[in-house]
Amino acid sequence: MAIDVEPWLLGVPEGWHALLRALGRDIAAVCPKATIVQAKEKFGELRVYLSGANRAAFDRVDAAEQRSRSLCQRCGRPAQLMVDDGFYATLCPDHGRGFVPVKEAPIVTLRVRFRMDDDEDGG
Numbered sequence: 001m002a003i004d005v006e007p008w009l010l011g012v013p014e015g016w017h018a019l020l021r022a023l024g025r026d027i028a029a030v031c032p033k034a035t036i037v038q039a040k041e042k043f044g045e046l047r048v049y050l051s052g053a054n055r056a057a058f059d060r061v062d063a064a065e066q067r068s069r070s071l072c073q074r075c076g077r078p079a080q081l082m083v084d085d086g087f088y089a090t091l092c093p094d095h096g097r098g099f100v101p102v103k104e105a106p107i108v109t110l111r112v113r114f115r116m117d118d119d120e121d122g123g
């Protein structure tokens with residue numbers, strides 16, 4: 001049994017379809033009740049969002065997203081993140097013609113934690 005990834009293949013580049021299908025099987029193995037609420041390409045990386053998932057399922061997603069950074073999104077061959085005029089894509093040398101390799105990921109993720117303390121509001 002596998003998570004149903006078929007509805008999401010349309011929004012995911014063809015080179016990552018095998019990766020997404022494998023992820024569906026991996027998630028089903030560790031968390032059968034999890035469902036995919038969205039799967040897409042963003043900044044040359046596979047993004048998969050889950051509902052009802054456990055830690056192990058999220059770990060599988062992290063691994064697949066990591067893997068997508070080295071697979072051509074057009075053909076699935078070894079690739080790297082490339083950019084052309086602000087458009088990011090993970091592409092093999094063939095499909096990356098006209099693109100320039102990117103040295104650093106375009107995304108900076110900040111996790112900010114803060115406390116809400118209503119008692120010290122003071123007005």
Ligand SMILES: [Zn+2]
Nearest residue numbers: 072075092095
């Ligand atoms: Zn390619």
